[in-house]
Amino acid sequence: MVYLDNNASTRVDQAVIDAMMPYFTDIVSPPSSDYGHSFGVEAKTALDSAREIIASKINVNPSDIIFTSGQAESNNFAIKGIAYANRDKEENLLVASSVSHSTVLDSLKTLEKQGFSVILLKVDSEGFVDRDHLREIVSSTNKRPLLVSVPHGNVEIGTLENIEEIASICHEFNVPIHVEATYSFCKVPLDASATDMTTITSHLIHGPKGVGALYIRKGLKLQRLIDGGLQENKKRGGTENLPGIVGFAKAAELYTPEINKITQKLRDYLWNVFEQKIPDFQVTGPFDRDKRLPNHFSVVISYVEGESILLHLDILDFMIATGSACSSKQLKASHVLSAIGLPTEVSHGSVRVGVSKFNTQEELDQFVNHLASIVARLREMSPMNAEFMREWEEMKAQGVVPKDNHHHEFEDLEE
Amino acid sequence: MAHIYSKEVMDLFMNPKNMGEIENPSGLGKVGNPVCGDVMWIYLQVNEETDIIEDIKVKTFGCVAAIATSSKTTEMAKGKTVTEAYKITKKQVADDLGGLPKQKMHCSNLAVDALQRAIINYLEKTGRSVEEID
Numbered sequence: 001m002v003y004l005d006n007n008a009s010t011r012v013d014q015a016v017i018d019a020m021m022p023y024f025t026d027i028v029s030p031p032s033s034d035y036g037h038s039f040g041v042e043a044k045t046a047l048d049s050a051r052e053i054i055a056s057k058i059n060v061n062p063s064d065i066i067f068t069s070g071q072a073e074s075n076n077f078a079i080k081g082i083a084y085a086n087r088d089k090e091e092n093l094l095v096a097s098s099v100s101h102s103t104v105l106d107s108l109k110t111l112e113k114q115g116f117s118v119i120l121l122k123v124d125s126e127g128f129v130d131r132d133h134l135r136e137i138v139s140s141t142n143k144r145p146l147l148v149s150v151p152h153g154n155v156e157i158g159t160l161e162n163i164e165e166i167a168s169i170c171h172e173f174n175v176p177i178h179v180e181a182t183y184s185f186c187k188v189p190l191d192a193s194a195t196d197m198t199t200i201t202s203h204l205i206h207g208p209k210g211v212g213a214l215y216i217r218k219g220l221k222l223q224r225l226i227d228g229g230l231q232e233n234k235k236r237g238g239t240e241n242l243p244g245i246v247g248f249a250k251a252a253e254l255y256t257p258e259i260n261k262i263t264q265k266l267r268d269y270l271w272n273v274f275e276q277k278i279p280d281f282q283v284t285g286p287f288d289r290d291k292r293l294p295n296h297f298s299v300v301i302s303y304v305e306g307e308s309i310l311l312h313l314d315i316l317d318f319m320i321a322t323g324s325a326c327s328s329k330q331l332k333a334s335h336v337l338s339a340i341g342l343p344t345e346v347s348h349g350s351v352r353v354g355v356s357k358f359n360t361q362e363e364l365d366q367f368v369n370h371l372a373s374i375v376a377r378l379r380e381m382s383p384m385n386a387e388f389m390r391e392w393e394e395m396k397a398q399g400v401v402p403k404d405n406h407h408h409e410f411e412d413l414e415e
Numbered sequence: 416m417a418h419i420y421s422k423e424v425m426d427l428f429m430n431p432k433n434m435g436e437i438e439n440p441s442g443l444g445k446v447g448n449p450v451c452g453d454v455m456w457i458y459l460q461v462n463e464e465t466d467i468i469e470d471i472k473v474k475t476f477g478c479v480a481a482i483a484t485s486s487k488t489t490e491m492a493k494g495k496t497v498t499e500a501y502k503i504t505k506k507q508v509a510d511d512l513g514g515l516p517k518q519k520m521h522c523s524n525l526a527v528d529a530l531q532r533a534i535i536n537y538l539e540k541t542g543r544s545v546e547e548i549d
Contacts, residue, residue, distance in 0.1 A: 305452055307478040326452045326478035345449035381434040383456045383474040
């Protein structure tokens with residue numbers, strides 16, 4: 001099996017598993033106060049040490065790190081927490097990039113139903129937030145946002161946002177900023193102390209699933225979502241997932257800049273081979289490699305459909321990801337590909353690859369060779385080609401395209 | 416392999432049948448649109464004396480289900496008279512494939528639509544209308 005979907009999740013490092021084991025089998029107590037029994041104290045020491053490691057990775061104080069069950073909880077807490085803490089205020093506007101992760105966008109949808117206002121920021125064709133639009137919204141005197149949420153690294157198209165710049169625009173008008181750094185954590189340096197909240201996660205850096213953290217700037221008021229205990233500075237009830245947290249910290253420690261050099265080299269190698277061997281594709285997200293997540297490569301391949309590519313590769317034991325509508329439960333094109341202005345008929349051919357330190361150049365060579373023959377085969381059986389698309393564009397211009405009549409009934413399947 | 420699709424669907428996806436086109440076909444049916452993500456063109460070679468579909472080819476753009484259903488539909492139609500082939504239902508195609516995931520049912524609809532359109536095109540070319548066989 002060749003796993004090339006490392007921006008979806010990663011294999012846990014053996015050293016991480018080894019670090020976690022004692023907290024399953026020996027030190028089984030929940031972390032307690034310094035006056036508890038010895039297991040409780042040992043657990044507390046491990047928790048404190050993990051918090052220090054994680055905090056130092058994003059340049060913040062350990063006391064401002066809250067451990068959570070991962071990306072979804074951190075994002076829900078950041079967004080709903082600040083909304084509910086300001087429920088009674090007249091200002092009730094929440095703002096996010098339109099290429100934010102679904103855990104951010106779905107939290108906003110829930111809040112919208114509860115009466116909050118939501119504005120999604122425009123992005124350019126590479127997924128970067130439109131600075132003018134942001135400035136216009138945060139500077140508005142009659143409706144100042146409670147929060148702006150922006151992804152640091154985009155999972156679908158690799159876009160690496162300049163957080164310092166976005167944060168300074170928000171802070172110029174005293175608007176707090178939440179950064180979704182799940183996909184960039186340990187991969188790209190981030191000074192979270194320049195933000196008001198930052199989401200990070202364990203399972204994208206060879207740590208365990210089900211654990212993450214939220215940095216919350218001291219003094220920022222959030223309403224907690226999980227009641228029932230004094231844990232995590234009274235901000236999140238429930239016994240801490242100590243084995244997970246220890247694993248998270250170990251994974252962060254092991255994910256050094258050296259690893260990024262390895263993955264970036266592999267990614268660049270893949271990009272070059274791709275250009276040599278795959279005809280008719282376009283890169284999605286930034287073309288400037290330094291403005292992308294170091295392990296991320298994403299494209300749309302013309303005249304073929306992503307799900308067909310994905311399953312052909314799977315049968316050959318290669319695993320990748322696609323943003324094709326046909327492979328989503330709702331049969332809708334990815335909101336990210338739509339937001340950067342890619343027409344649905346083009347985004348069907350979406351393919352994305354996330355490499356890890358466990359991959360090799362040989363694997364990438366095999367992958368591209370397989371992909372080249374799959375694409376050729378699918379194109380041979382497809383009525384679509386350059387001429388077809390030219391005619392299609394003409395029909396679109398004249399407004400005489402056939403009606404898309406068989407997908408709408410499925411839109412609500414997942415909701 | 417752990418896939419959502421049945422073995423029959425995966426087999427046809429891996430080894431699709433009747434892919435290609437026919438020059439000067441007796442009937443041609445084009446359905447779908449690239450926004451939906453499925454486009455199917457079905458070509459018929461019909462014996463005008465017997466109305467039997469002697470050859471059938473399909474060009475398909477789409478997902479796994481689209482490729483499998485267009486293969487299955489052409490296999491079912493081949494050798495049948497246009498009257499018989501016109502009666503192939505979407506459900507028959509899906510059933511013969513061991514079922515399809517709920518949200519992929521429209522793919523089977525599309526293949527049958529393309530076949531019916533190709534038959535109508537053939538009938539029109541031979542001076543008849545679909546009412547005569549339906």
